[in-house]
Amino acid sequence: MKHTLSVLVENKPGVLARVAGLFARRGFNINSLAVGVTEDPDISRMTITVDAEEHPIEQVTKQLHKLINVIKITDLDPEKTVARELALIKVKSDAGTRAEVMQLAEIFRARILDVGKKTLTIEITGTYEKIDALEQLLAPHGVTEIVRTGRIAIERGEK
Amino acid sequence: MKGSEAIIESLKAAGVEVVFGLPGGMVIPLYDALYDSDMKHFLVRHEQGAAHMADGYARATGKVGVCIATSGPGATNLVTGIANAYMDSTPMVAITGQARSDLIGTDAFQEADITGITEPIVKHSYLIKKTEDIPRVFREAFYIASTGRPGPVLIDIPSDIQLADIDYKPAGKPDLPGYKPTLKGHKKQIRAAARAIAAAERPVLYAGGGIITAGAEKELMAISRLMKIPVTTTLMGLGAFPENNDLSLGMLGMHGTGYANYAVTHCDLLIGVGARFDDRVTGKLATFARQAKKIHIDMDPAEISKNVAIDIPIVGDARDVLAGILAELKTMKREPKKTALWLEQVITWKKKHPLHYKDEKGAIMPQFVIEEINRITRSDAILCTDVGQHQMWSALFYTHVKPRHWVSSGGLGTMGFGFPAAIGAKVGRPDKTVIDVAGDGSFQMNIQELATAVCYDIPVVVCILNNGFLGMVRQWQELFWNKRYSETVISCQPDFAAVAEAYGALGMTITDKKEVGDAIRTAIKSKRPAVLDFRVKAEENVFPMVPAGKSIDEMIGGHKS
Ligand SMILES: Cc1ncc(C[n+]2csc(CCOP(=O)(O)OP(=O)(O)O)c2C)c(N)n1
Ligand SMILES: [Mg+2]
Numbered sequence: 191m192k193h194t195l196s197v198l199v200e201n202k203p204g205v206l207a208r209v210a211g212l213f214a215r216r217g218f219n220i221n222s223l224a225v226g227v228t229e230d231p232d233i234s235r236m237t238i239t240v241d242a243e244e245h246p247i248e249q250v251t252k253q254l255h256k257l258i259n260v261i262k263i264t265d266l267d268p269e270k271t272v273a274r275e276l277a278l279i280k281v282k283s284d285a286g287t288r289a290e291v292m293q294l295a296e297i298f299r300a301r302i303l304d305v306g307k308k309t310l311t312i313e314i315t316g317t318y319e320k321i322d323a324l325e326q327l328l329a330p331h332g333v334t335e336i337v338r339t340g341r342i343a344i345e346r347g348e349k
Numbered sequence: 350m351k352g353s354e355a356i357i358e359s360l361k362a363a364g365v366e367v368v369f370g371l372p373g374g375m376v377i378p379l380y381d382a383l384y385d386s387d388m389k390h391f392l393v394r395h396e397q398g399a400a401h402m403a404d405g406y407a408r409a410t411g412k413v414g415v416c417i418a419t420s421g422p423g424a425t426n427l428v429t430g431i432a433n434a435y436m437d438s439t440p441m442v443a444i445t446g447q448a449r450s451d452l453i454g455t456d457a458f459q460e461a462d463i464t465g466i467t468e469p470i471v472k473h474s475y476l477i478k479k480t481e482d483i484p485r486v487f488r489e490a491f492y493i494a495s496t497g498r499p500g501p502v503l504i505d506i507p508s509d510i511q512l513a514d515i516d517y518k519p520a521g522k523p524d525l526p527g528y529k530p531t532l533k534g535h536k537k538q539i540r541a542a543a544r545a546i547a548a549a550e551r552p553v554l555y556a557g558g559g560i561i562t563a564g565a566e567k568e569l570m571a572i573s574r575l576m577k578i579p580v581t582t583t584l585m586g587l588g589a590f591p592e593n594n595d596l597s598l599g600m601l602g603m604h605g606t607g608y609a610n611y612a613v614t615h616c617d618l619l620i621g622v623g624a625r626f627d628d629r630v631t632g633k634l635a636t637f638a639r640q641a642k643k644i645h646i647d648m649d650p651a652e653i654s655k656n657v658a659i660d661i662p663i664v665g666d667a668r669d670v671l672a673g674i675l676a677e678l679k680t681m682k683r684e685p686k687k688t689a690l691w692l693e694q695v696i697t698w699k700k701k702h703p704l705h706y707k708d709e710k711g712a713i714m715p716q717f718v719i720e721e722i723n724r725i726t727r728s729d730a731i732l733c734t735d736v737g738q739h740q741m742w743s744a745l746f747y748t749h750v751k752p753r754h755w756v757s758s759g760g761l762g763t764m765g766f767g768f769p770a771a772i773g774a775k776v777g778r779p780d781k782t783v784i785d786v787a788g789d790g791s792f793q794m795n796i797q798e799l800a801t802a803v804c805y806d807i808p809v810v811v812c813i814l815n816n817g818f819l820g821m822v823r824q825w826q827e828l829f830w831n832k833r834y835s836e837t838v839i840s841c842q843p844d845f846a847a848v849a850e851a852y853g854a855l856g857m858t859i860t861d862k863k864e865v866g867d868a869i870r871t872a873i874k875s876k877r878p879a880v881l882d883f884r885v886k887a888e889e890n891v892f893p894m895v896p897a898g899k900s901i902d903e904m905i906g907g908h909k910s
Contacts, residue, residue: 257473
């Protein structure tokens with residue numbers, strides 16, 4: 191099962207290495223990891239997605255808690271969170287196919303960032319499923335490069 | 350003042366009286382400050398020795414052990430000692446020098462990324478980048494090392510940071526938003542545990558090193574006595590419950606006593622306190638205490654249900670939680686006879702499967718040497734060990750009655766630990782007789798510390814159970830690998846007594862059983878560092894033994910024939 195962990199850490203040198211190292215040591219493969227500073231400049235938030243069963247994820251969460259610089263960990267409930275990812279996709283496209291690719295982008299509410307002689311660069315924001323879907327549709331044209339930020343997520347406000 | 354002086358001030362502020370170390374280029378400023386201070390420094394012959402001395406000192410005293418090494422090779426020489434302290438949760442602060450700040454990352458001379466190297470084996474670490482941070486970092490380091498589940502903390506300090514000026518002010522209380530150990534157990538859980546204990550007919554207390562860390566021996570004893578519950582301890586927990594008490598089952602696990610392993614296998618309630626259900630204790634997980642409801646009390650939430658599913662988890666300080674349970678039990682209606690049948694069963698097991706060994710004519714049995722140490726020191730020595738068969742015999746054939754009198758490498762199983770740890774223990778407890786039971790293999794891994802012991806006149810008594818083998822590995826080869834003794838025969842061996850004498854220690858070789866007691870007495874009386882080379886029976890095995898992957902009641906060699 192995919193888990194999204196939201197980890198608040200002290201904004202100190204070496205923290206990223208400690209967190210990443212812990213996952214590796216305990217046999218977890220991190221799918222994505224995004225780090226950024228929070229509203230408090232001394233505190234950063236890491237959003238980490240991993241594939242794991244319930245028991246191991248509980249164990250790794252407890253181990254993470256033991257890192258002195260880790261302040262809080264939330265295993266985000268997909269029902270109660272909104273998650274987004276941003277991707278930049280460079281796809282092969284010349285005058286003949288440009289319209290078709292642009293139309294695809296439009297359906298996904300993606301933006302064209304750059305138009306080259308033989309390529310288009312598309313910016314898309316959304317859930318990872320949405321990004322995967324666009325990527326698949328673009329594949330027949332030839333995707334030459336893709337850069338993804340990894341997922342960031344936030345709990346929904348109280349209703 | 351200079352950063353280096355601030356380090357000394359910070360150590361003093363933390364109550365440090367002794368440090369173990371060896372200087373080098375990147376800690377010259379620190380050693381220069383040490384030169385003028387009244388801090389007691391023990392110069393070792395190898396930095397691994399310094400780390401183990403700090404570790405042994407900490408285990409014997411409960412205080413934080415401190416070791417110092419220079420950058421690069423000095424720091425990497427500490428690594429085994431840090432890992433050892435980590436696995437056994439010893440409070441330790443390791444200080445290393447580092448290349449000048451502006452050279453870090455350039456592969457400078459004797460630069461090693463020691464915070465990176467030790468990352469998986471420290472509780473926390475610091476690379477100090479500003480001299481002004483020294484007081485705060487030291488304050489935090491000692492706080493982290495000694496509270497919660499203790500462990501080693503590393504402080505890496507570039508040489509220029511030691512040299513720069515600082516307007517020294519003692520640090521205030523540590524402010525660590527991510528570090529808040531839970532001390533008080535959950536009230537509801539404590540009540541649930543008490544109810545389960547009162548209801549149990551076949552309970553067993555399973556006590557680990559956490560009892561000793563928390564100083565919870567009295568509470569453990571009180572619960573055991575009140576409810577008539579037998580107590581087994583782990584290797585790390587030896588001394589948490591006096592083995593001369595009728596309710597003691599001794600050690601459990603791979604080389605545990607038959608009666609401890611049977612009791613755990615058949616109990617209906619297992620109360621684990623400050624122990625971590627390690628694989629050397631549980632054997633095959635699927636069958637471990639399978640009829641039992643399980644309570645687990647531990648400081649470290651990550652240990653709960655890590656290996657074995659727990660019914661009643663309680664996170665907190667063992668002493669606080671046990672005191673809480675005891676108070677609950679006292680208010681409850683109790684049936685003191687409830688465990689009577691169970692205790693009878695335990696006595697039957699004890700009678701049927703006692704610890705035993707066969708005497709062999711003309712040979713010194715290794716177990717006999719331990720029994721003699723036990724008799725002569727009246728079970729009152731601080732007993733340190735290396736790793737191997739001699740360690741298990743020390744665990745089994747010595748009567749462990751007091752906490753902080755047993756210093757042995759449990760989690761990492763580090764050969765070479767015993768002797769430097771014994772030196773550290775003796776430095777911390779000069780009033781005690783300190784014995785190191787060593788293997789002929791293990792002793793040679795830190796034999797150079799004889800110089801340290803002699804130089805500072807630290808009278809530890811090393812008793813080598815010399816069997817001419819890497820005995821524990823040989824035992825596995827004998828039992829499970831068709832007696833193919835691949836590289837476990839130590840065919841070239843020094844004359845240990847002569848080596849000891851060359852260093853200026855007392856050396857004796859003992860080949861006759863009748864001389865064993867006298868040799869031990871003479872060594873203790875000499876008040877000198879001493880090495881006793883006991884030529885024991887070579888191919889003796891440690892029994893009982895649970896083969897790897899088996900249930901702990903599937904012991905071999907547990908029956909007296
Ligand atoms: C540093 C280290 N290397 C290797 C081992 C593996 N090992 C465990 S016990 C043992 C034999 C120890 O021999 P000795 O010290 O003579 O003790 P004995 O078992 O003979 O009593 C070895 C090699 C270890 N535990 N530690
Ligand atoms: Mg040996």
